[in-house]
Amino acid sequence: MTDIHIRRAGKAGRITLNRPDALNAMTWQMCLEIRDALEAWRDDPQISVVVIDAAGERAFCAGGDIAELYRTGRDGDFDYGRRFWADEYRLNAAIFAWPKPIISFLQGFVMGGGVGIGCHGTHRIVGESSRVAMPECGIGLIPDVGATLMLALADGRMGEYLGVTGTRMTAADAIYAGFADLYIAEAEWPGLIHRLQETGDPGVVEQAATEPPASGLAALADDVNRHFGGEALSDIFNSLRGEDSDFARSALKAMERNSPLSMAVTIELLHRLRGPSISIGKALDLEYRFTARAMEHGELLEGIRAAIIDKDRNPQWQYKDQSVPISSVSKMLRPLGPDALKLEETPVTQKAVGFIGLGNMGAPMAANLAAAGYRVTGFDTAGTTAAGVTNAATAQEAVQDADIVITMLPDGKILRAVAEQILPSLRPGTLFVDCSTVDVDSARAVAEQTAGAAVLFVDAPVSGGIGGATAGTLTFMSGGSAEAFAQAQALFDIMGQKAVHCGEAGAGQAAKICNNMILGATMIATCEAFALADKLGLDRQKMFDVASTSSGYSWSMNAYCPAPGVGPQSPADNDYKPGFAAELMLKDLGLSQQAAEAVDADTPMGAAALELYRRFVELEDGRGKDFSAMLPRFSARGRDS
Ligand code: NAD
Secondary structure (H helix, E strand, O other), X not given: OOOEEEEEEOOEEEEEEOOHHHOOOEOHXXXXXXXXXHHHHXXXXXXXXXXXXXXXXXXXXXXXXXXXXXXXXXXXXOHHHHHHHHHHHHHHHHHHHOOOOEEEEEOEEEEOHHHHHHOOOOEEEEOOOOEEEOOHHHHOOOOOOOHHHHHHHOOOOHHHHXXXXXXXEOHHHHHHOOOOOEEOOHHHHHHHHHHHHHHOOOHHHHHHOEOOOOOOOHHHHHHHHHHOOOOOHHHHHHHHHXXXXXXXHHHHHHHHOOOHHHHHHHHHHHHHHOOOOOOHHHHHHHHHHHHHHXXXXXXXXXXXXXXXXXXXXXXXXXXXXXXXXXXXXXXXHOOOHHHOOOOOOOOOOOOEEEEEOOOOOHHHHHHHHHHOOOEEEEEOOOOOOOOOOEEOOOHHHHHOOOOEEEEOOOOHHHHHXXXXXHHHHOOOOOEEEEOOOOOHHHHHHHHHHHHHOOOEEEEOOEEOHHHHHHXXXXXXXXXXXXXXXXXXXXXXXXXXXXXEEEEOOOHHXXXXXXXXXXXXXXHHHHHHHHHHHHHOOOOHHHHHXXXXXXXXXXXXXXXXXXXXXXXXXXXXXXXXXXXXXXXHHHHHHHHHHHHHHHOOOOOHHHHHHHHHHHHHHHHOOOOOOEHHHHHHHHHOOOOOO
């Protein structure tokens, strides 16, 4: 008997997983055989459907062959795992996109690799014994095989809940969460498979489906959404620990066993995946960024050791549940450059990019584009350069022959001057993306000029700082035509995690300065509150524990806490080295007040924040420090100083 039984039966391509003693765990060889069969049947007119089932009652497929991964990884061979996952993920994507119906019969355990084979087809059938789960965080991996697509699309925050707790779903739960489609009593399955082979018509199973029993998972939706909506893993832990309920206790029990790093990355990945550019390709690409690093830099080897090698069930994870640094999460999700997952063997893009302004932000952004296969030529008056980027002697030279121009410059005046210089060299149809933070008027003026030259313009300022530029996790706020935004999306996907089309030209800059006005004001408020708490004798950790889970919650408090040693890692823990420099915050607050004046908007908090940062940068010792260094400033002062 082989591990997999692949054959033609009537009008059906038939695949039966056949390792019942190993709960049909997927091996690399099984992946390759399924891939070859699908390839052979794709254009075969005799094959109308593919039916996938599995031998034995206990499992359709309980995962992948992790013992072999452990053996190779422990010997320092990380490449074996990477190649295995790449082949497995390509198969998952192929099942998702296969042009004819794929019908899977999912009894018993359907976990990990089993979800990848069984839950991407067109008709996913579950029955009384089905138990579907993605429990990977328990072994230091993350939900993968494209399952993050279903998790990100599930109702509310169900995806976060299922991903970090590894909860086993019943048939009804799996249908509710988007992992399955049809409920059919298992006694009927053999007869249905027989008829599918005879007819090749998926209507056979559609007609046999009945109403599933009620979903216990759906009944938990309010609890799930209340606790799992936070920005990061620590928010979820805080929320659950703040409630004395059966739900909170059982979620915590499941999570306290799992790798904190894996759970933190799972949350971040799902947040990045949700949004207009969600796709199976993006899900697998993000998953692969983690799995490709999981043995060398993550905790997979320790996780497998504790689960199936030594079986002590006592993995030694790197971090305690609440204290996974944001930088460690970003590291695991950094783009892989030339080693990124390639779903099809298509050559990487050869589009030419002219990149002007290779400073703190521009250099890593340009390097990420070069790593993704763009031909990038850069120019910076300071002579700076970036990995993989060819340097030009002038701005005009950098944009000669460019399909795309990107600018990342200090201010609107410089942007206008550079646009003046390069526009005569641009071909009609060139895409011009300005990522600098500038005043709305400058963005609109450049947009007008480019329209005259038939160039597509997008203003796309960013948030996420140097860390986000390096990790490829920036957020882009864009203004411009829908066509220009659509064309820029591929670039945003490489340099960032999220892009929002805010409206016509200038709308991106408008969003950026409004956002940063909130940020400046909330950072000051957070710093003031810590300084007051100190003087009232309140412990900083207690202050954080309360404010980060109460109405004092904000990005400044929760993700970028200005108090050293408290909350996630932030510039405060690095002697307030920027991060985001106080003078850049001063510039952005100046832009918001300039805009407010132009449109007669009343912004007293923004004006007060501007004045405080002006004093901090120009008269005190704020220049060159992170903008959160307002905390030691407030701490050192009394009411009248
Ligand atoms: P930076 O000063 O490090 O980089 C700007 C670069 O532009 C410099 O290297 C400079 O030499 C170059 N330059 C100036 N004039 C030029 C010209 N005429 N032609 C070519 N190059 C020229 O600044 P940065 O931190 O990279 O920020 C760039 C932009 O991004 C700014 O608008 C800033 O507000 C915005 N931004 C920065 C951050 C951050 O955390 N640093 C975050 C979000 C947005």
